[in-house]
Amino acid sequence: MGERLASWCIDHRRWIFAAMALLAITLGVLIPRIQIDTDPENMLPANQADRILHDQVQEQFNLHDMIVVGQVNDDHPEGVFNPDSLAAHYQLTRAIEQIDGVVRRDLLSMAAVDNVEQAAPGTIDYDWLIPTPPETQEEADRIRAAVERLPMYQGTLASEDGTAAGIFVPIESKDHSHRIAGEIRAAAEALGIEDELHITGQPVAQDTFGVEMFQQMAISAPLAGLIIFLVMLFFFRNIPLVIAPMLLAMTTVIATMGLLIGTGFTVHIMSSMIPIFLMPIAVVASIHVLSNFADRYRPGDDPRRVMAGVMERLYKPVLFTALTTGVGFASLMFTPIPPVQVFGGFISFGVLLALVLTLTFIPAYVGSLSRKNLDRMAERVRRQQNDTEGSRMCAVLDTTGRLAVRGRAWIVGGLVVLVAVAVFGITQIQINDNPTRWFKANHDIRVADEVLNDRFAGTYEAYIRLRQTGLEEVAERLDAEAQEILEAAEDDGFELQERWERLNAEAADEGPIGDRMEALATEIDDLLFEVDLDEAEHWEALLDAVEAARTETRAFQSPEHLGWMAELQEHLVEAGVVGKANSLADLVRTVNRELISGEPEDYRLPGTSGGVSQAILSFQGSHRPHDLWRFVTPDYTEANVWLQLPSGDNQDMARVLDAVDAFVAEHPPPEGVELDWAGATYINLVWQGEMVEGMLFALLSAFAVVLVMMIALFRSLTLGVLAMLPLTVTIAFIYGVMGLVGKDYDMPVAVLSSLSIGLSVDFAIHFIQRLRMALAETREWRSALTQVFREPACAITRNAIVIAVGFLPLLAAPLVPYITVGTFLASIMAASALVTLLALPAIVAFAPRLFFPRAQQTAQPQQEV
The missing domain is CATH 1.20.1640.10 (Multidrug efflux transporter AcrB transmembrane domain)
Known part of the structure; x- marks a missing residue:
């Protein structure tokens, strides 16, 4: 053929x-x-x-992917709380607000939020925290004091040691984050900001990786091809x-x-x-x-x-x-x-x-x-073969074949030890990934990630959504109670059923049950001005029933529910698994403190739902009332807890989940409340978990199929199993070393397992097939092995060297996945070639008739290859 x-x-x-x-x-x-x-x-x-x-949680709470800008001043005694730094912060905030693609309304910065301060008992002033750039140190000190009094700002918009100020920049689309980050740097340069500026965040890391990935793809593949060409030219001349x-x-x-x-x-x-x-x-x-x-x-x-x-x-x-x-x-x-x-x-x-x-x-x-x-x-080939220098590699390989047979016991024993150590190393592998770590340690994004997460509560986010359940049961109870009121009205000669049903139908268009209750209550309240006093008595009874049902559906205006949220937040912070947790409970406690006295002892939740409502109503008089809806839905049936994590590693996110599970097990949420997860850091954990499970299935299934193919190719169970040895040892070795040196099992590593299957078995196929062909000519396995360790072994070695050397330039790439690919490719080629050329002949030498039943023994058994 x-x-x-x-x-x-x-x-x-x-x-x-x-x-x-x-x-x-x-x-x-x-x-x-x-x-x-x-x-x-x-x-x-x-x-x-x-x-x-x-996606649903992001839409519900109007959440956006955010770029984090950090302004750091380690030189001034007051850190960033000096007139020059705060003026620069103010100007940079205004410049960022003008960048196309930035959601200006939701930008978080000391120069874009309110100072929540008591004007008089029961009255709060909502003035801009930095209304204009401060001109004196006294003004800067006032701003610092205000930030330190507002827990929601401390650790988020300013570091606790005062050396850094943060700007959380929400963006319309993460696809534009690299461009926006570049425009932020340009704006800072144009403003002449002298403080250090660091920009990080998952969106900018991902988009920057995309830009540099494209550049690297255009450089690495041709460079690898060039080196492969040069190495092949060295061999073939x-x-x-x-x-x-x-x-x-x-x-x-x-x-x-x-x-x-x-x-x-x-x-x-x-x-x-x-x-x-x-x-x-x-x-x-x-x-x-x-x-x-x-x-x-x-x-x-x-x-x-x-x-x-x-x-x-x-x-x-x-x-x-x-x-x-x-x-x-x-x-x-x-x-x-x-x-x-x-x-x-x-x-x-x-x-x-x-x-x-x-x-x-x-x-x-x-x-x-x-x-x-x-x-x-x-x-040229003939001269090389006759020249000692030119045939050195083939001479070494010829010697390698003899050594493999003579030292078969040592080789097989060493192989067993190697596999045992590799298995131990595999047990040490940690499954972990973090898109920010796809860059080298000295990359601007990695440096910014380290600096800002060391000073702030965290630049990575995850969200816990708390959801009230049983709302349909509340609606059913309201319907039953309303039916009793309607029947009583009918007994008194008032036919209200048709109008009640029409009001219900109109309210149903409002969407969620809480909003429907709100609309229904409003409609009935308006209706009371139109009906006579006797009929109004029944409508008032219906309004009371609706109000009671509405209160029951507004779970997250309840002090009990907010108290549980606050306990959960404190548990996570004290456990050290998050840098900070923000929720409606923090907002309500802050406003409540200022409504009462402004003193620290009044930083607490009100004792009644009415008190919570009063605090919320007061906050809606601020410059940023829409911030409320990032923590709770307008019908108060769902709430959001914003977690700031100082690390985006999957393992750290998994620890957060474990901490929440432990808290919930010991302190169950209020009845009828369920929680679930969202956020980019959580999504990374999810796909990483699915990838590991999927890759394991792919690896095992491919291994089984290749084994069947090897048995079919050689029409021998023993040769099929033998052909799988380099593959098995290579995979064990690569992943064992990875576990021993502490290299995380991430996406590039997982995918490289498929490359191991493809390349590791190639050399074994060529080696065994050529050995079979040599046996067909010589009928004696030692002579056949000697023949294989000439031309075929040279071809295998050339192949391994060409590929391994050709992809070593990837080690100089600025992107870690490319470095991983280069390292693994070289390691796979080297390991599979060594196992093929050393272990296969050593194992065959132990029992040649097991693998080649028709092979003859040499006439002089004591003479080795």
Whole structure:
């Protein structure tokens, strides 16, 4: 099959070249339509329950993604509370408000909020905290004193030590956060602000990553390709020959990315790495083919015949290595993470395309080279083989084969110890991710994240939504009570049923039950001016019933409910799992204090619902009454607790959930109250958990499928299991080392498991298949092993070196996921090559008849390979 296909491709090479060029051009022109998406929310399907709830909570409480701007002054004795710094803060706030895409109304800054201060008992003044830039230190001291009296500002808008001021910038769309952050920096420079300025927050981290990801994609893939080209040139010493795999890889990458973009998929962090993954995969098989061709071609040979013979030998290994790699990545399509599904699906397409091009383009290309060029290459190869320096690698490999057989006990014993240590390391792996940590430690965003979260309560947010249940039962009780009143009215000769039903129907259009009760009460109250006194008596009874039901539905005007919220907040802060928690309880306590005396001892909740209502009504006279609705819905049936976290790590978010669960178990919420979660930090935790579970299923299922494929390929259970050894050991080794060195299991690491499956088994397939072919010629396993440790082992080593060295430049990338990919690619290639070339011959040497029943023993058993 391989021989016939290679001959046909050589004879029709012009058609092969034209088809390949047409494919690259047709799909390549679609690449400029690229759209970048780095939103972690899109790691979850649009219909995923937690994501739907998150969107619902944001809409309910008018919440926005926020950029956090920190102004730091460590030089002045008063920190930022000096006239110059506060003036700069005021001016910067005004400048940010003018930036397109900023939700000006909801911006939080000391220069955009009220000072809540008692004017007289029972009366509060709501004046701007910084109405104009302060000119004296006395004015600055007044502002500091005011901030220190307002718990909702302390730790959020100003650090507790006074060295930093914060501006929380709500944005209309997180897609514009990188641009807005740049405009904020430009505004600060234009204003001549001398204080340190730091900008962070999850939206700007994500959007900045998208911008730098695009730049890195444009740099890393070509750079890796260049180095792969240079390393292959070092091995083959023939530019025309080495161009072939590079053209193949470029076509594969262009066609795959063009198809992805052209079919309407956005380029997420995962799909941005498709070129990086496809580059080594695309050249792996072609290096085996060219290596075999270069070693077999001699001056004067017919290139067509030599290439046909090479393809006949390598057709099966090339086919099955591509299929196993494709299976490894295709398994990702069964994960519950859409960007990972896209990544797996298109990588699989790229792998299959590279397979087709390897089987067609490579023979066609080699067949188009001049014999003069090929003869020069063959002469160089011959000189290298005769020259000690040039054949050093092959000589080392020849020695490696003998050592593997002689030291088989040590090698197998060492392998067992290695696996045992790796298993221990795997148990130490911590599942954790944080989009901010996708940048290097010295990146501006990482530095800002560290500085601001050290000084403020936290730049990461999560939300606890508290929801009153049983509202339908309240409505049913009202209907039953109203029916009794209507029947009594009918007995007195008043027919109110029809009008009551019409008022109910009109009120139902208001939406939530609380709003319906409000509308119904208003309608009845207006109606009382139209009816006579006798009829009014019954309508007043209905109004009393409605008012009672409305009070029952307004759970979060109850001191009991607000008290429980305050206890929950205090528990979380004292447990150290959050930097700060803000809720309606804080707002009510602050206003209540100023209504009574303004003294600290009156910072408490009112004793009655009426007192809570009075505090809320007073706050609605402030400059920012809409802030109330970020903590409670207008019908007071749902409330929001805003948690500020100083870390966006999933593990830290998980500790918050555990702390809440522990509190709820010991202190159940008031009857009829349920809680659920929202917020970007919580959503990150959700998709990370689903990714881990999905990746584990994908890894195990792909492992099982590849095992079946290996058994089918070699038609032997023992050889199939043997072929899986490098894969198993490589995965164990990589993840074991990761656990031992403390590297978190994050998204890039999880996806690289599929790459381990694809590449780790490739070398084993080539090694075992070539050993079987050598056995068919020699009928003696030691001689066959010696033969394999010449040309095939050289090809495997060349492959490992080309890929490992080619992707080491990724270690200099500014983005951690790219560094992870580079490190893992090099490690996977090195580990799988070493296990293949050392462990496989050592294990075969223990029981050759187990793996190759027809193999003969050497005539001199004591003589080793």
